[in-house]
Amino acid sequence: MSKYWSxxxxxxxxxxxxxxxxxxxxxxxxxxxxxxxxxxxVLDAIKSNVEESLRLYPDPQSxxxxxxxxxxxxxxxxxxxxxxxxxxxxxxxxxxxxxxxAPVLFPxxxxxxxxxxxxxxDIKYKKIKLDKELNxxxxxxxxxxxxxxxxxxxxxxxxxxSLVDIDNLLKLNQESVVVVDEAYVDFGTESAVKLVSHYKNxxxxxxFSKSRSLAGIRLGCAFANEDLIEALNCIKNSFNSYPVDxxxxxxxxxxxxxxxxxxxxxxxxxxxRIFLEKELLLMDFEVLPSGANFVFTKHKSKDAMIIxxxxxxxxxxxxxxxxxxxxxxxxxxxxxxxEDMQKLISILKKVL
Amino acid sequence: MSKYWSxxxxxxxxxxxxxxxxxxxxxxxxxxxxxxxxxxxVLDAIKSNVEESLRLYPDPQSxxxxxxxxxxxxxxxxxxxxxxxxxxxxxxxxxxxxxxxAPVLFPxxxxxxxxxxxxxxDIKYKKIKLDKELNxxxxxxxxxxxxxxxxxxxxxxxxxxSLVDIDNLLKLNQESVVVVDEAYVDFGTESAVKLVSHYKNxxxxxxFSKSRSLAGIRLGCAFANEDLIEALNCIKNSFNSYPVDxxxxxxxxxxxxxxxxxxxxxxxxxxxRIFLEKELLLMDFEVLPSGANFVFTKHKSKDAMIIxxxxxxxxxxxxxxxxxxxxxxxxxxxxxxxEDMQKLISILKKVL
Numbered sequence: 001m002s003k004y005w006s007x008x009x010x011x012x013x014x015x016x017x018x019x020x021x022x023x024x025x026x027x028x029x030x031x032x033x034x035x036x037x038x039x040x041x042v043l044d045a046i047k048s049n050v051e052e053s054l055r056l057y058p059d060p061q062s063x064x065x066x067x068x069x070x071x072x073x074x075x076x077x078x079x080x081x082x083x084x085x086x087x088x089x090x091x092x093x094x095x096x097x098x099x100x101x102a103p104v105l106f107p108x109x110x111x112x113x114x115x116x117x118x119x120x121x122d123i124k125y126k127k128i129k130l131d132k133e134l135n136x137x138x139x140x141x142x143x144x145x146x147x148x149x150x151x152x153x154x155x156x157x158x159x160x161x162s163l164v165d166i167d168n169l170l171k172l173n174q175e176s177v178v179v180v181d182e183a184y185v186d187f188g189t190e191s192a193v194k195l196v197s198h199y200k201n202x203x204x205x206x207x208f209s210k211s212r213s214l215a216g217i218r219l220g221c222a223f224a225n226e227d228l229i230e231a232l233n234c235i236k237n238s239f240n241s242y243p244v245d246x247x248x249x250x251x252x253x254x255x256x257x258x259x260x261x262x263x264x265x266x267x268x269x270x271x272x273r274i275f276l277e278k279e280l281l282l283m284d285f286e287v288l289p290s291g292a293n294f295v296f297t298k299h300k301s302k303d304a305m306i307i308x309x310x311x312x313x314x315x316x317x318x319x320x321x322x323x324x325x326x327x328x329x330x331x332x333x334x335x336x337x338x339e340d341m342q343k344l345i346s347i348l349k350k351v352l
Numbered sequence: 353m354s355k356y357w358s359x360x361x362x363x364x365x366x367x368x369x370x371x372x373x374x375x376x377x378x379x380x381x382x383x384x385x386x387x388x389x390x391x392x393x394v395l396d397a398i399k400s401n402v403e404e405s406l407r408l409y410p411d412p413q414s415x416x417x418x419x420x421x422x423x424x425x426x427x428x429x430x431x432x433x434x435x436x437x438x439x440x441x442x443x444x445x446x447x448x449x450x451x452x453x454a455p456v457l458f459p460x461x462x463x464x465x466x467x468x469x470x471x472x473x474d475i476k477y478k479k480i481k482l483d484k485e486l487n488x489x490x491x492x493x494x495x496x497x498x499x500x501x502x503x504x505x506x507x508x509x510x511x512x513x514s515l516v517d518i519d520n521l522l523k524l525n526q527e528s529v530v531v532v533d534e535a536y537v538d539f540g541t542e543s544a545v546k547l548v549s550h551y552k553n554x555x556x557x558x559x560f561s562k563s564r565s566l567a568g569i570r571l572g573c574a575f576a577n578e579d580l581i582e583a584l585n586c587i588k589n590s591f592n593s594y595p596v597d598x599x600x601x602x603x604x605x606x607x608x609x610x611x612x613x614x615x616x617x618x619x620x621x622x623x624x625r626i627f628l629e630k631e632l633l634l635m636d637f638e639v640l641p642s643g644a645n646f647v648f649t650k651h652k653s654k655d656a657m658i659i660x661x662x663x664x665x666x667x668x669x670x671x672x673x674x675x676x677x678x679x680x681x682x683x684x685x686x687x688x689x690x691e692d693m694q695k696l697i698s699i700l701k702k703v704l
Contacts, residue, residue: 004449004529004552004579004583006450006583008447009448012586012587012590014590015590016589017594031409036407037403037404037406038404043402043406046402046406047402051395053568054390054395054398054566054569054603055385055386055389055566055567056380056385057369057372057383057561059372084592084595087592087593088591088592091591091592097357100358116589116590117590120587120590176356213407215406215409216410217406217599218595218596227356231356231358231361233366234361234364235364237367237368238364238472239439239440239469240436240437240439240440241439242369242437242439242570243436243440243570244570245569247398247569
């Protein structure tokens with residue numbers, strides 16, 4: 001704390017990202033990265049743009065990238081926003097669309113960046129409790145609110161909501177913005193993108209970090225009615241004219257175009273998840289149903305923190321949240337390749 | 353305007369960046385980009401990192417990049433902050449350090465993003481008039497304030513302030529933060545980085561977009577006492593854990609290391625500026641003294657808007673600001689290669 005700080009700084013509760021280990025690790029299964037390289041077409045496209053033109057600013061509107069995304073999802077370019085990772089886009093959404101007299105609603109157990117954004121922009125919020133099985137119950141959100149946001153599938157639980165449930169929520173909540181954070185949607189959860197043309201208050205965010213294997217390049221996108229996109233552009237253009245660099249724009253275009261590779265790696269990850277789920281059950285773990293590239297799992301008798309530490313000692317990094325207490329016995333394990341999962345299982349057997 | 357927007361959105365006055373032309377242009381002298389390619393060592397380093405590891409998140413703290421910068425400037429890593437372009441860093445500075453009861457002060461003619469940040473974060477500001485010769489007079493800033501920010505050299509005038517003047521300001525203004533925006537400092541203006549260890553309230557921002565030829569990669573840095581850097585980290589970690597991607601971190605490291613190339617291109621640009629200044633004077637232009645990679649110039653009899661338009665028709669893009677009226681007869685011309693400047697002069701001769 002210092003007299004030079006604005007008041008806001010000491011009120012902040014910053015987000016803590018998963019560890020990026022400096023030492024060599026055997027299995028890094030803690031930050032939901034994709035085990036597969038970006039598509040070779042993506043890498044080639046980036047390489048061929050590493051040249052003299054990097055001296056020039058990127059297109060501030062990322063028009064070519066938006067064009068590619070809009071064709072892929074059959075939307076208009078005016079329904080699309082891109083940013084420096086979906087975290088930046090979520091920050092803009094909180095500031096542009098969720099700061100209201102009534103509180104924004106989100107699950108009590110969810111992506112822990114949401115309350116960080118609220119502290120950053122001084123936004124009121126109310127956490128809605130997950131049900132006994134750690135499901136989001138969307139009926140609980142039909143109360144006075146200044147907006148609703150939840151990930152689908154939810155993180156860190158991985159549990160997906162059906163499109164029918166989301167459609168119902170939107171039918172019954174039309175006076176405030178509903179944000180569906182689809183960072184993990186491509187691993188077996190149905191996207192709500194097709195609802196964008198039906199609801200003026202729906203925003204979908206997606207990430208290139210997980211299913212497109214581009215966490216290192218920082219790219220995300222959002223879909224919404226054009227008047228919501230306009231609000232995001234107002235914020236962006238009052239913050240940073242050029243948030244998405246030249247190489248990220250090119251990478252994004254090729255990642256969308258190479259649908260074969262995308263499908264192939266997606267399917268492999270889903271298969272590895274199913275394999276891991278079965279093996280975990282055999283080892284006396286409970287596993288929540290996952291529509292993501294991770295599982296949230298709890299051993300029937302062994303302490304989660306002890307398993308976490310022992311795995312760490314053996315070079316396996318997973319994620320453990322000590323808070324809230326309700327999930328302190330769970331571990332979140334990122335799905336890797338089938339080989340990774342086999343390695344993990346053999347190490348887990350030793351640990352148990 | 354929409355019922356879904358937060359109140360802030362309709363109060364915003366977004367920044368308008370210089371045109372990024374889609375059509376082929378003969379000479380692009382409107383956004384102060386460097387005419388020289390990034391160093392070949394930078395390009396090689398980026399290329400060799402375009403591989404499988406892009407699937408992983410970047411180091412959220414950019415430690416290796418900070419290490420390189422700290423060695424170069426003989427500062428501690430805890431005095432350094434890096435971001436997605438210096439625009440992002442300036443935004444964080446306004447939010448973290450300049451939102452106070454008293455207004456932040458900046459020149460009436462300066463980088464027009466400053467009032468945009470104030471509208472974004474609801475910060476009071478007061479514009480201080482440049483003197484008759486369009487100089488910043490730092491004595492005028494010794495009034496009640498919640499912070500002071502100015503570019504050195506100033507933009508769009510290009511006029512530099514001496515280190516003695518800045519040191520004097522800091523001696524007499526120790527109760528609020530003083531930000532020196534050094535986006536253009538490497539083209540003949542003295543940096544105030546060496547004052548960072550002497551004043552707890554000084555923040556310096558720099559950019560890799562101009563003198564390091566990396567506008568396309570989005571990278572900037574800031575220097576300050578560690579308690580001011582801590583405030584910036586609090587904001588950053590409540591906004592986006594990973595604002596600087598893997599390739600930008602590598603590019604920044606090599607750009608700092610290749611000092612030969614940096615010096616070479618810097619000197620060439622300064623020589624081309626001196627050449628252009630002389631030629632403009634011969635053509636009846638007035639030219640403000642510049643410590644930047646651009647000149648701010650006004651013809652003694654011809655209208656600036658007419659010259660601007662005729663240049664545009666002939667494929668030459670420069671920058672013209674219709675507001676405020678006091679600078680509406682000026683053109684801001686980015687310095688290119690010596691060849692670019694010769695081409696410009698021959699076209700200008702036709703236009704006049």
